[in-house]
Amino acid sequence: MKKTKLLWQLFLVLPLLALASCSESDGDDEEYPNWKDQNERAFNAYYTLAQSEIESGSKEWKIINVFSKSADIATLPEDHIVVKVINEGIGTGYPLYTDTVSIHYRGRLIPSKSYSEGKIFDSSWSGEYSLATMKPFEKLPVSNFIDGVSTALQHMKIGDRWEVYIPWQLGYGSKGTSTGSIPGYSMLTFDLTLIGYSRVGTTVPSWKVSGK
Numbered sequence: 689m690k691k692t693k694l695l696w697q698l699f700l701v702l703p704l705l706a707l708a709s710c711s712e713s714d715g716d717d718e719e720y721p722n723w724k725d726q727n728e729r730a731f732n733a734y735y736t737l738a739q740s741e742i743e744s745g746s747k748e749w750k751i752i753n754v755f756s757k758s759a760d761i762a763t764l765p766e767d768h769i770v771v772k773v774i775n776e777g778i779g780t781g782y783p784l785y786t787d788t789v790s791i792h793y794r795g796r797l798i799p800s801k802s803y804s805e806g807k808i809f810d811s812s813w814s815g816e817y818s819l820a821t822m823k824p825f826e827k828l829p830v831s832n833f834i835d836g837v838s839t840a841l842q843h844m845k846i847g848d849r850w851e852v853y854i855p856w857q858l859g860y861g862s863k864g865t866s867t868g869s870i871p872g873y874s875m876l877t878f879d880l881t882l883i884g885y886s887r888v889g890t891t892v893p894s895w896k897v898s899g900k
Contacts, residue, residue, distance in 0.1 A: 772851040775847070779882075792879075794808060
């Protein structure tokens with residue numbers, strides 16, 4: 689019953705976003721029309737869904753306040769990331785803001801005119817997701833990521849694989865990237881796996897070992 693409810697809510701939200709993109713693009717060459725409104729509606733939908741699932745006792749969803757704000761200050765939806773747990777790892781510790789990490793990740797936008805499933809703007813792997821064959825990005829400082837990803841990493845155990853929904857305020861803001869690959873006001877969805885992490889002054893483990 690809970691799974692049916694979850695799928696119903698997700699499939700209610702995402703097709704509406706795709707339809708809005710197509711209808712507003714009729715006769716319009718813009719790839720991202722009404723982009724701010726679409727992205728804010730998308731994130732708020734995931735935020736509301738996660739709230740409902742958490743209240744129902746689900747362990748698959750998390751709402752985490754941005755690392756730079758305490759829970760009593762982070763009172764707005766956009767002060768948070770939303771997480772759907774795909775796989776739970778077996779690690780016990782968590783990376784610190786000053787640590788470096790080895791990760792797999794794929795970043796995607798919401799659906800737009802040319803990308804019915806959302807444009808993939810960056811990825812550490814190609815083809816199918818397989819921990820046996822993929823090589824992660826290594827020695828990446830947690831502090832170098834956008835706030836949404838940095839927040840997620842500081843709550844992940846080794847082996848965790850999360851789908852992370854990040855509001856534009858914790859992503860690339862109102863301006864987007866200088867290359868234009870991510871427009872302003874973009875909610876970002878990351879498929880994120882933590883393979884390993886290391887503290888300052890310690891040896892970075894091999895991905896073949898830490899990825900087991």
